[in-house]
Amino acid sequence: MVREIPDVVIQRLPQYLRAVRSLKDKGASLVNSKELGIESDVTPAQLRKDLSYFGKFGKQGNGYRVETLLKDLIRILGLDHSWPVILIGVGRLGNAILTYPDFTPEGFHVQSAFDSDPKIIGTEVSNITIKPVSSMEQYIIENKIEIAILAVPGESAQDLIDSLVESGVRGILNYAPITPKVPNHIQIQTIDPVHALQSMTFYLAENRIHQ
Amino acid sequence: MVREIPDVVIQRLPQYLRAVRSLKDKGASLVNSKELGIESDVTPAQLRKDLSYFGKFGKQGNGYRVETLLKDLIRILGLDHSWPVILIGVGRLGNAILTYPDFTPEGFHVQSAFDSDPKIIGTEVSNITIKPVSSMEQYIIENKIEIAILAVPGESAQDLIDSLVESGVRGILNYAPITPKVPNHIQIQTIDPVHALQSMTFYLAENRIHQ
DNA sequence: CGATGTGAAGCGTTTCACAGCA
């Protein structure tokens, strides 16, 4: 059973994890693929197919045990231990990220933050003292950091990405408004609200004409 | 030429727009699909195919005129006029969004913001006085608002989404950590950093075993 | 002659439909 698992399937797993948690909170102990599908906004067939890439989790004729499926999803996603994370860029957005309460319970611990602005270096945000970005590479190597969050202006982003990759970071959550270039073995995801809004307006403008 | 345009193509258009702008800033006046492809991280064939859904933009044997392609992309995406936007939720994240400088130059004007917290209502952020969320529906109707940004906790998000849709909003940028349910004709995009990190760790955990 | 625009082939994902199992 060493089939290649499609990327799209991996992208949906966190959605399933959230759905299972939500159903558990509602007191369910057994759910079927239809209920899970509604909660995660996919068809029942797709949910079953997706899970089947990782093994057999359900009881035929019954459904899935919420408790075990939750544990299995957490294990599959590698979330059964906490991941240390660093933040680069502590401007307005970086500040919001440092005080964002949802990373830690979900398995991510922002343990250090860096900036290039002398006015910001040395200040404290959420119990973290901001370090100079010049010390970033060494910190990554010494602490074996694998995940970085990048919240800097577009102009400096690609250089910092190169630097992160060279230091050994393998996963980057990029908030800079650029199309980043990284080697194939690096995981990168760009969060870009402007991009999201701009593809919406295509449909909004289009429908306006048709009505 | 009334082919159905795939969603994935629409999602890539803002990327092309950014690539063209970037090449224009570098002084280019004529680009070919290879250069544009590198800048937007797609294959030249895909770029040409994607553009072909909207007409013919290039000169055979030459490439694309930067100036006209830029104008065409802006027109296609419906960004040739500014879109009024409202923000719901002015907590840590909402504050960062209100002070985020990139929406306005890209065609979006956050013209009003709402919250349910009496301590926040009436305060001013970026020249905007925060209004009570109870006045949101009326505001949307009176000002014909079509786009809303939602930055509230997960618990209240779905109710607010329903309320936005009922008031006439057709596009929602959702920052709440939920899987939202909306009618088919509504455009919604969810921005979820935790989700992005959680699908990364699958690959990071997997590769760790293999090495 | 060189790069676009595009049918057609190739490939990957989703959906179907049912065998198999609790």
Add this chain to the structure above:
DNA sequence: TGCTGTGAAACGCTTCACATCG
């Protein structure tokens, strides 16, 4: 009997390869 797990069919997207045209 009911729902999972899954081959196979259907569908949609990407890539190819070349006719076309400036």
